[in-house]
Amino acid sequence: MTQLSRRSFLKGTGATAGALAVTSIVPMSAQAKTQGSGVLTAGRMGPMYATVKDGMIVETKSALPQTVPNSLQLTGPDQVHTKARVKYPMVRKGYLANPANPEGVRGKDEYVRVSWDEAYKLIHEQHSRIRSTYGAESVFAGAYGWRSSGVLHKAQTLLQRYMSMAGGYSGHLGDYSTGAAQVIMPHVVGSIEVYEQQTTHPVVLEHSDVVVLWGMNPMNTLKIAWSSNDGSGLEFFHQLKKSGKTVIAIDPMRSETIEFFGENAQWIAPHPMTDVALMLGIAYSLQADGKHDKAFLDKYTIGYDKFEAYLLGKSDGIAKTPEWAAAITGVPAKQIELLADIFSKGRTMLMAGWGIQRQQYGEQRHWMLVTLASMLGQIGLPGGGFGLSYHYSNGGNPARDAGVLPAISASIGGGSSAGNDWAVSGALNSFPVARIVEALENPGVNYQHNGHELTFPDIKMIWWAGGAPFTHHQDTNRLINAWQKPELVVISEPYWTAAAKHADIVLPITTSFERNDLTMTGDYSNQHLVPMKKVVEPQFESRDDFTVFADMSEMLRPGGKDVFTEGKDEMEWLKGFYDEAQKAARSARIRMPKFNKFWADNELIEMKFNKKNAEFVRHAAFRTDPVMNPLGTPSGKIEIYSRTIEGFGYKDCPAHPTWLAPDEWTGSAKDGELQLMTAHAAHRLHSQFNYAKIREEYAITNREPISINTEDAAARGIKTGDLVRAYNNRGQVLVGALVTDGIKKGSVCIHEGAWPDLDAQTGICKNGGPNVLTSDIPTSRLANGCAANSSLVKIEKYEGPVLALTAFDPPVNG
Numbered sequence: 037m038t039q040l041s042r043r044s045f046l047k048g049t050g051a052t053a054g055a056l057a058v059t060s061i062v063p064m065s066a067q068a069k070t071q072g073s074g075v076l077t078a079g080r081m082g083p084m085y086a087t088v089k090d091g092m093i094v095e096t097k098s099a100l101p102q103t104v105p106n107s108l109q110l111t112g113p114d115q116v117h118t119k120a121r122v123k124y125p126m127v128r129k130g131y132l133a134n135p136a137n138p139e140g141v142r143g144k145d146e147y148v149r150v151s152w153d154e155a156y157k158l159i160h161e162q163h164s165r166i167r168s169t170y171g172a173e174s175v176f177a178g179a180y181g182w183r184s185s186g187v188l189h190k191a192q193t194l195l196q197r198y199m200s201m202a203g204g205y206s207g208h209l210g211d212y213s214t215g216a217a218q219v220i221m222p223h224v225v226g227s228i229e230v231y232e233q234q235t236t237h238p239v240v241l242e243h244s245d246v247v248v249l250w251g252m253n254p255m256n257t258l259k260i261a262w263s264s265n266d267g268s269g270l271e272f273f274h275q276l277k278k279s280g281k282t283v284i285a286i287d288p289m290r291s292e293t294i295e296f297f298g299e300n301a302q303w304i305a306p307h308p309m310t311d312v313a314l315m316l317g318i319a320y321s322l323q324a325d326g327k328h329d330k331a332f333l334d335k336y337t338i339g340y341d342k343f344e345a346y347l348l349g350k351s352d353g354i355a356k357t358p359e360w361a362a363a364i365t366g367v368p369a370k371q372i373e374l375l376a377d378i379f380s381k382g383r384t385m386l387m388a389g390w391g392i393q394r395q396q397y398g399e400q401r402h403w404m405l406v407t408l409a410s411m412l413g414q415i416g417l418p419g420g421g422f423g424l425s426y427h428y429s430n431g432g433n434p435a436r437d438a439g440v441l442p443a444i445s446a447s448i449g450g451g452s453s454a455g456n457d458w459a460v461s462g463a464l465n466s467f468p469v470a471r472i473v474e475a476l477e478n479p480g481v482n483y484q485h486n487g488h489e490l491t492f493p494d495i496k497m498i499w500w501a502g503g504a505p506f507t508h509h510q511d512t513n514r515l516i517n518a519w520q521k522p523e524l525v526v527i528s529e530p531y532w533t534a535a536a537k538h539a540d541i542v543l544p545i546t547t548s549f550e551r552n553d554l555t556m557t558g559d560y561s562n563q564h565l566v567p568m569k570k571v572v573e574p575q576f577e578s579r580d581d582f583t584v585f586a587d588m589s590e591m592l593r594p595g596g597k598d599v600f601t602e603g604k605d606e607m608e609w610l611k612g613f614y615d616e617a618q619k620a621a622r623s624a625r626i627r628m629p630k631f632n633k634f635w636a637d638n639e640l641i642e643m644k645f646n647k648k649n650a651e652f653v654r655h656a657a658f659r660t661d662p663v664m665n666p667l668g669t670p671s672g673k674i675e676i677y678s679r680t681i682e683g684f685g686y687k688d689c690p691a692h693p694t695w696l697a698p699d700e701w702t703g704s705a706k707d708g709e710l711q712l713m714t715a716h717a718a719h720r721l722h723s724q725f726n727y728a729k730i731r732e733e734y735a736i737t738n739r740e741p742i743s744i745n746t747e748d749a750a751a752r753g754i755k756t757g758d759l760v761r762a763y764n765n766r767g768q769v770l771v772g773a774l775v776t777d778g779i780k781k782g783s784v785c786i787h788e789g790a791w792p793d794l795d796a797q798t799g800i801c802k803n804g805g806p807n808v809l810t811s812d813i814p815t816s817r818l819a820n821g822c823a824a825n826s827s828l829v830k831i832e833k834y835e836g837p838v839l840a841l842t843a844f845d846p847p848v849n850g
């Protein structure tokens with residue numbers, strides 16, 4: 037592990053202090069339009085050119101110039117042509133035999149090929165029966181997940197559009213990504229922060245002296261964006277590396293980002309889940325040395341006094357000294373003091389990722405981070421404060437003056453001849469997304485959420501389109517049991533995912549390469565408008581989600597299809613969206629060609645750079661005048677103590693940031709238990725592309741890798757390349773050992789997203805799906821967020837029988 041020394045810090049700080057001006061305010065990413073040839077299309081990973089030979093995609097590559105390569109952009113051919121594709125509509129044998137009272141068990145049955153018409157009829161009849169018997173709330177259409185990019189082919193939205201027409205459905209609240217942060221942050225700073233524009237890249241490069249990457253791996257996570265990647269985030273971190281600034285990465289793992297920074301960053305490795313203690317230790321040191329900004333705390337925050345009483349141990353008898361923090365975090369007290377010193381010396385930007393809040397009591401992480409930033413007093417200054425979206429969707433790339441595309445919505449927008457008065461839109465009952473298993477297990481039961489008492493629906497039917505619940509949800513074996521409860525499960529998928537293999541009816545869906553669409557890039561920047569062109573014809577019998585739900589709408593009642601489509605086909609929808617973007621562009625004085633020309637040109641449109649946006653500093657207005665520009669909190673200030681949260685009375689979310697020892701963490705590990713981290717993978721988007729050729733670059737002994745600290749491995753006689761069994765009382769998985777000094781002793785990591793592939797005999801997951809091991813608990817009753825990174829496991833060298841990997845094989849007949 038890199039030793040943190042004062043000298044190495046000073047070296048960095050000295051080089052940057054005041055003098056640095058590596059950029060004037062210019063757009064970061066290249067301005068050349070596009071490069072290369074082929075069909076221009078796009079995915080989450082950015083605009084790409086696709087090359088076709090004999091009706092097959094043979095290559096995809098970036099359509100934007102780039103310094104840092106993005107491995108995900110190479111996966112196009114595999115996405116379309118993998119053996120894992122669903123070819124035909126398929127029905128589980130025991131379901132087909134008796135749909136109203138099925139035989140067999142989901143996940144253990146065979147599949148039978150049916151025609152599209154048969155599949156439609158079967159779904160329609162059973163959906164109608166379930167809906168009329170149990171009511172609209174019994175139909176779950178929340179269907180969370182990272183469906184492909186595009187403003188028309190939006191799987192879940194189209195599902196919900198159809199379900200709205202059918203009379204409504206149950207849905208979900210929030211997401212897996214930021215479940216805790218997006219609920220706590222509005223109480224603290226009045227906005228969710230996680231999906232908001234950051235102080236821009238140029239401002240950080242010009243003004244920050246110290247940049248802290250707190251539990252954040254941007255060189256992985258910036259390979260994608262929700263709309264489509266504009267490429268600027270990876271380029272920013274490339275620039276930051278070259279800037280000579282002091283960069284400190286706090287992560288139990290030497291992530292790809294820390295490797296990328298090499299000598300240009302300092303690595304601090306706390307035990308997982310202990311960040312609040314580490315921040316408290318730093319806060320104590322600031323306070324003890326009088327380095328906290330009292331004027332800022334007085335003017336811009338409330339409740340610091342109550343927090344201070346806790347920090348100093350006046351309220352609970354425990355002073356949160358650096359020594360106290362060292363014992364919990366495994367970071368030496370001297371280094372904690374040094375961090376306080378460095379943070380308070382120059383202009384410091386505390387950037388944080390989200391893995392740290394995908395943990396039990398995850399709400400405390402970013403609350404404490406904001407508290408620490410408040411003590412440093414730089415919130416609202418150029419290059420200072422905190423930022424929760426620098427690792428995501430190119431946060432910090434200045435917003436362009438742009439013609440922004442609208443998108444299809446879950447409610448019918450008019451334009452139909454059949455009338456839409458019977459189209460009800462919006463979910464009737466929504467529960468926090470990561471509580472799906474709790475909901476299935478507890479129909480009709482009340483629960484607490486962010487100060488409200490809510491009731492779980494009684495789910496009898498699930499239709500999932502555009503997500504991968506069997507890889508994304510925690511405690512797979514508990515999920516499999518709960519998943520048996522509904523009377524019908526339909527999965528719309530391009531691939532035979534584990535969820536598809538646990539469905540009654542599976543519908544083959546096109547990939548984005550097999551249909552036309554449009555997207556913006558950058559999420560915050562809206563830097564480009566990109567045609568997502570059809571590259572090849574739909575494979576096998578696959579159909580677009582749009583077609584499927586339009587057809588299903590016609591079955592709801594004659595004329596339903598016209599209501600659903602508003603009488604427009606794919607290209608008419610796209611032209612409509614484009615025309616609206618063009619109208620908006622015109623008022624911003626941006627010229628966009630007519631749609632037909634744009635489509636024929638095979639080029640993206642780069643939106644106009646805006647100098648003022650490039651100078652954006654988050655919370656600057658609040659800092660300048662907190663009375664005229666109050667935050668959206670009850671006090672209008674940063675709430676270090678929240679009376680609202682106090683009023684909820686939740687034991688698992690106290691009224692100021694607090695260190696709460698988790699149920700399963702390094703401090704409670706016994707008998708050789710290790711803490712399991714499940715970070716996001718470099719060469720996947722969650723479970724997507726797990727089947728792709730690029731897997732050969734990371735798989736170990738043809739299994740998902742597990743990173744194990746050298747000493748932990750030696751103690752168990754494990755070497756790199758060994759097959760390892762990781763297990764706990766929730767399940768067991770087979771993984772390939774990667775022995776390394778690049779992970780904190782006492783912790784292991786299996787990246788999220790490996791497709792569950794449970795051996796029928798032993799139940800062991802042959803593909804190393806980490807959620808087989810994770811516990812399915814909420815972050816707290818405040819946010820009910822996903823807390824996947826909260827589990828202990830044991831590991832041993834695997835000595836059992838050879839088990840063939842079957843994760844990517846279609847079922848027999850499939």
Ligand SMILES: Nc1nc2c(c(=O)[nH]1)N[C@H]1C(S)=C(S)[C@@H](COP(=O)(O)OP(=O)(O)OC[C@H]3O[C@@H](n4cnc5c(=O)[nH]c(N)nc54)[C@H](O)[C@@H]3O)O[C@H]1N2
Pocket residue numbers: 180181182183184189191212213214394501502503504505507508509510528529530531533545546547548581714715716721722723724788806807810822824825
């Ligand atoms: N242990 C652990 N678990 C985690 C996490 C973690 O950190 N640790 N992270 C969590 C987070 S942050 C997230 S966001 C979730 C991600 O969970 P998901 O978003 O569910 O994961 P993806 O693998 O991206 O699933 C997208 C699915 O949609 C399918 N798909 C793609 N395009 C289309 C389309 O056009 N139509 C249809 N019908 N289907 C399509 C893909 O084939 C894929 O199966 O995982 C969560 N789970």
Ligand SMILES: Nc1nc2c(c(=O)[nH]1)N[C@H]1C(S)=C(S)[C@@H](COP(=O)(O)OP(=O)(O)OC[C@H]3O[C@@H](n4cnc5c(=O)[nH]c(N)nc54)[C@H](O)[C@@H]3O)O[C@H]1N2
Pocket residue numbers: 212213214250251252253256257258259260286287288289291306307308309310311388389390391392427428713714715716717718719720721722825
């Ligand atoms: N390539 C790629 N990019 C992605 C995704 C993907 O699957 N693949 N997923 C996208 C999505 S939906 C999301 S939500 C984001 C996820 O973004 P994040 O949630 O920020 O990503 P993670 O990989 O879960 O965590 C980031 C870092 O936190 C570290 N970490 C884990 N536990 C701790 C801890 O207790 N303390 C500290 N200090 N650090 C810890 C991990 O080792 C990792 O390096 O990424 C997005 N980008």
Ligand SMILES: [Mo]
Pocket residue numbers: 212213214
């Ligand atoms: Mo996410």
